[in-house]
Amino acid sequence: MFTGRPEHLKAFDYRGFHRYSLTFCTDRRQPLFTNAEVVALVLEQILRSARENEFEAIAYCFMPDHLHLLIEGAAESSDGKEFIARAKQYSGYYYAQRYGSRLWQRYGFEHILRDDEITLVVARYILENPVKAGLARRVEDYPFVGSLVYKLTDILEAVVADG
Numbered sequence: 001m002f003t004g005r006p007e008h009l010k011a012f013d014y015r016g017f018h019r020y021s022l023t024f025c026t027d028r029r030q031p032l033f034t035n036a037e038v039v040a041l042v043l044e045q046i047l048r049s050a051r052e053n054e055f056e057a058i059a060y061c062f063m064p065d066h067l068h069l070l071i072e073g074a075a076e077s078s079d080g081k082e083f084i085a086r087a088k089q090y091s092g093y094y095y096a097q098r099y100g101s102r103l104w105q106r107y108g109f110e111h112i113l114r115d116d117e118i119t120l121v122v123a124r125y126i127l128e129n130p131v132k133a134g135l136a137r138r139v140e141d142y143p144f145v146g147s148l149v150y151k152l153t154d155i156l157e158a159v160v161a162d163g
Contacts, residue, residue, distance in 0.1 A: 014082075015076065017073045018113075019071070019072045019112070019122075020070070020071050020110055021069070021122055021126070022069040022070075022084065023069075023109040024066060024067045024108040025065060025104070026065045026066060026105065027101070027103060027104060027105055029065040029105075030065060032065070032095075032103065033064055033065070033067065033144060034064050036143065038095070039062045041094055041095060041098065042103070043060065044094075045093075046090075047148065048086075048090055049083050049090055050083065050148075053079055053082050054074045054075040054078040056071065056072045056149050057069065057070075057147065057148040058070040058148075058149050059123035059126045059127055059145070059146070060145065060146055061127055061129050062145070063129055063133065063135075063144075064135075068126045068129060069087075070122055070123050084110070088104050088108070091103060091104075092104050120155055123147065124156060127147075129145075130142040140152060
């Protein structure tokens with residue numbers, strides 16, 4: 001039964017080369033990610049956590065009131081729970097320092113990708129969110145999506161070529 005408090009899996013070791021699809025919602029679902037300065041500040045802290053915890057940022061998409069991330073552990077010591085905690089802590093702290101209010105809802109949502117889930121398919125799904133929501137006609141037109149691993153066109157074309 002869903003309790004409204006998503007929890008980490010008890011029987012799963014969050015360390016290692018795992019891939020995670022994550023969603024973090026803004027406090028009270030406020031549309032905070034419509035401003036490039038806010039997005040840049042938050043992204044900088046997400047990437048700080050990724051570096052410190054040895055994760056690759058495969059794809060990100062800042063929707064007005066939430067963030068989608070696809071990350072992958074780059075080392076045996078990569079800790080998914082630590083990445084999540086630090087990413088929200090760092091970005092929330094610097095956001096509050098600059099704007100004087102809370103950034104995130106307490107809980108986020110995570111999906112640990114199975115071996116049969118193709119990374120680029122999930123990345124494309126994340127990147128296409130603004131198009132599905134009517135915020136842009138094409139992924140390339142939306143300013144708040146990206147990847148630190150692949151070019152956007154490579155993600156979009158790779159899936160088309162394989163599909």
